[in-house]
Amino acid sequence: MTLKKVIETKKLSRIFKNGDIEVQALTDIDLVIEEGEFVAIMGASGSGKSTLLHIIGCLDRPTSGAYDLGGIRVNTLNKNELADIRNQKIGFIFQSYNLLSRTTALENVELPLVYDRTGKFSNYEKLAKKALEQVGLADRIYHKTNELSGGQQQRVAIARALVNNPALILADEPTGNLDSKNSIDIADLFVRLNNEGKTIIIITHEEEIAKFAKRMIYLRDGRILTDEIIKNRSTKESALKELEITT
Amino acid sequence: MTQFFKLFKVAFQAINKNRSRSLLTMLGIIIGVAAVIMTISAGEGASKQVRDQISGLGSNLMMIRTKTEHRAGVNVRMGRPLDKHDYEILKKNAVWMPQLSPLVALGAQVIGPDGNKSSTIYGVSSAYFNILNRDIVLGKTFTDEDVKTANKICVIGETIREELFSGRDPVGSQIRINKVPFTVIGLLTAQGQGVMGQDQDDIIIAPYTTIQNRLYGGTEYNMIMASATSENAIDDAKFEATILLREAHKLLPDQDDDFDITTQLEIQEVSGSVMNILTILLGAIGSISLIVGGVGIMNIMLVSVTERTREIGTRLAIGARESDILTQFLIEAISLSLVGGIIGIILGILGNQLVYKLTNFIIPTSVSSILIGFGFSVFVGVAFGYFPARKAAKLNPIDALRYE
Numbered sequence: 104m105t106l107k108k109v110i111e112t113k114k115l116s117r118i119f120k121n122g123d124i125e126v127q128a129l130t131d132i133d134l135v136i137e138e139g140e141f142v143a144i145m146g147a148s149g150s151g152k153s154t155l156l157h158i159i160g161c162l163d164r165p166t167s168g169a170y171d172l173g174g175i176r177v178n179t180l181n182k183n184e185l186a187d188i189r190n191q192k193i194g195f196i197f198q199s200y201n202l203l204s205r206t207t208a209l210e211n212v213e214l215p216l217v218y219d220r221t222g223k224f225s226n227y228e229k230l231a232k233k234a235l236e237q238v239g240l241a242d243r244i245y246h247k248t249n250e251l252s253g254g255q256q257q258r259v260a261i262a263r264a265l266v267n268n269p270a271l272i273l274a275d276e277p278t279g280n281l282d283s284k285n286s287i288d289i290a291d292l293f294v295r296l297n298n299e300g301k302t303i304i305i306i307t308h309e310e311e312i313a314k315f316a317k318r319m320i321y322l323r324d325g326r327i328l329t330d331e332i333i334k335n336r337s338t339k340e341s342a343l344k345e346l347e348i349t350t
Numbered sequence: 351m352t353q354f355f356k357l358f359k360v361a362f363q364a365i366n367k368n369r370s371r372s373l374l375t376m377l378g379i380i381i382g383v384a385a386v387i388m389t390i391s392a393g394e395g396a397s398k399q400v401r402d403q404i405s406g407l408g409s410n411l412m413m414i415r416t417k418t419e420h421r422a423g424v425n426v427r428m429g430r431p432l433d434k435h436d437y438e439i440l441k442k443n444a445v446w447m448p449q450l451s452p453l454v455a456l457g458a459q460v461i462g463p464d465g466n467k468s469s470t471i472y473g474v475s476s477a478y479f480n481i482l483n484r485d486i487v488l489g490k491t492f493t494d495e496d497v498k499t500a501n502k503i504c505v506i507g508e509t510i511r512e513e514l515f516s517g518r519d520p521v522g523s524q525i526r527i528n529k530v531p532f533t534v535i536g537l538l539t540a541q542g543q544g545v546m547g548q549d550q551d552d553i554i555i556a557p558y559t560t561i562q563n564r565l566y567g568g569t570e571y572n573m574i575m576a577s578a579t580s581e582n583a584i585d586d587a588k589f590e591a592t593i594l595l596r597e598a599h600k601l602l603p604d605q606d607d608d609f610d611i612t613t614q615l616e617i618q619e620v621s622g623s624v625m626n627i628l629t630i631l632l633g634a635i636g637s638i639s640l641i642v643g644g645v646g647i648m649n650i651m652l653v654s655v656t657e658r659t660r661e662i663g664t665r666l667a668i669g670a671r672e673s674d675i676l677t678q679f680l681i682e683a684i685s686l687s688l689v690g691g692i693i694g695i696i697l698g699i700l701g702n703q704l705v706y707k708l709t710n711f712i713i714p715t716s717v718s719s720i721l722i723g724f725g726f727s728v729f730v731g732v733a734f735g736y737f738p739a740r741k742a743a744k745l746n747p748i749d750a751l752r753y754e
């Protein structure tokens with residue numbers, strides 16, 4: 104059985120220039136991720152995890168190298184095509200949420216549907232409510248973002264990434280602001296989404312969360328240090344049991 | 351179209367979410383528009399009023415006077431006074447000035463049945479009423495026959511009627527002017543205040559012959575008034591009068607005119623340019639308020655650029671196209687500017703009305719002031735709402751999200 108390559112990068116580099124100072128955030132990243140994979144990216148702070156995920160999510164462009172997404176050479180696409188890819192194919196969860204302020208959870212989650220041009224969604228509110236239910240926020244849908252805790256905002260951000268049912272979900276520390284119990288719930292949600300066929304990439308600092316994934320990539324100084332299959336994956340039950348032991 | 355409708359909703363949500371920013375933006379526009387409307391209208395209103403009054407006198411009007419020169423603070427008469435001789439030469443020979451009237455003015459005490467008053471008596475010919483476009487509401491004007499026989503009759507203005515007759519019908523009654531009895535034969539249509547604020551209805555008009563014979567004794571005229579055949583004929587009429595009077599006064603070619611001819615057009619031009627200066631001045635004040643309003647709008651927009659750039663980054667990140675962002679911001683800016691502009695227009699018109707209530711000075715709200723004020727404010731509102739957004743929408747989503 105040959106799986107379709109969802110992501111393929113060749114010698115991907117990203118250099119940030121601020122005046123005279125150059126920061127080489129990514130160097131020669133060669134990476135292939137296939138359909139249905141669940142990848143965890145780890146690495147020290149500043150190792151380039153977010154930068155890599157932004158490029159994969161078509162939010163940023165590489166300085167050099169090639170990037171193919173679903174067989175399409177992203178480097179050659181124009182802005183509108185990139186916008187449509189972000190809208191239809193990718194659900195992105197930011198490290199800092201990036202929700203609209205003074206706006207309700209529901210309206211935030213509806214937003215990707217507003218920019219949908221395929222016309223395949225009709226009842227925005229119903230879809231948004233369903234996504235909020237999935238992340239366990241059914242009772243907070245009319246709260247404004249500034250009335251929610253950090254963890255709740257994070258879950259709104261996750262719901263927003265799920266609402267338009269994208270094939271690829273990218274999450275930058277999706278459990279960074281949650282306690283262990285909630286982190287496990289979210290990790291389990293990703294597992295379920297992955298079982299439904301979605302390709303998922305998450306960045307995390309926590310080994311316990313990373314072990315829910317099928318594959319782990321370790322970055323150091325903008326390069327891939329290790330890239331291996333996770334042998335004994337965690338499940339919700341095993342993780343909860345371990346949580347009980349340690350506490 | 352449905353995309354446009356969705357963006358419309360997004361834009362109104364955004365306006366609603368940032369109520370204080372939206373209100374402040376509108377306030378800048380409201381102040382700008384209202385201030386411009388009030389100042390420009392005031393300028394245009396004042397100059398229109400003056401222009402109307404001057405042209406109400408008849409645009410063909412000419413006034414021929416003895417030349418005077420200003421010497422050591424007093425007006426000194428330089429030439430021969432104008433008299434019957436000049437008048438008759440003009441009357442007999444002029445073709446461009448069919449209407450001619452001498453004018454002899456005299457301050458006098460007038461006594462009527464209900465009161466007395468000191469006023470000005472004008473001695474004129476029957477042509478005077480045509481030359482100055484003055485109409486009669488009651489009775490009639492006098493005829494050439496009355497002038498020839500120096501009848502003791504007169505036409506009076508509304509103010510005189512009020513003072514001397516308590517507003518009753520004066521026609522047929524007698525009044526005494528410096529003790530000489532005159533019969534009132536007509537009442538002039540009221541004209542109100544003149545250009546210089548004088549009361550144009552405080553007036554008594556009688557045949558100049560009567561005034562000269564009964565009240566004055568002299569043979570000189572204060573001036574000869576004339577009306578050219580048309581506005582275009584004024585230059586010809588002026589030239590003709592000059593030739594005729596120079597001949598009458600036996601002036602040699604190297605001698606200067608000893609008379610002055612002022613035409614209505616010249617008066618209009620002078621006062622017109624004064625009024626233009628006034629309008630420009632008020633316009634300048636209006637422009638300053640526009641700039642103040644504009645800077646206010648600019649400030650609010652620039653202060654919110656950081657927040658809005660992040661918002662734009664968020665929208666781009668979840669798949670908004672550049673054009674979606676631009677449409678949203680354009681709708682926001684245009685809506686705020688339009689609503690603010692309309693409120694500003696209403697306030698400006700109400701403001702003009704308030705000025706009228708307080709000062710009795712009628713300010714017709716000028717259309718050009720509405721267009722200028724509205725146009726500029728909407729331009730500023732849209733420019734400062736739209737262009738920062740356009741800049742942000744062109745960024746990589748991640749750069750817009752990181753904007754500080």
Ligand SMILES: Nc1ncnc2c1ncn2[C@@H]1O[C@H](COP(=O)(O)OP(=O)(O)OP(=O)(O)O)[C@@H](O)[C@H]1O
Nearest residue numbers: 119120121126128147148149150151152153154155
């Ligand atoms: N816009 C930028 N301009 C300049 N340098 C940048 C920019 N973004 C990231 N960098 C640099 O690139 C490097 C990688 O940053 P990145 O955010 O990818 O790290 P990270 O692995 O996500 O770290 P963390 O775990 O703290 O989130 C860092 O050295 C950072 O300083």
Ligand SMILES: [Mg+2]
Nearest residue numbers: 152153198275
């Ligand atoms: Mg990061």
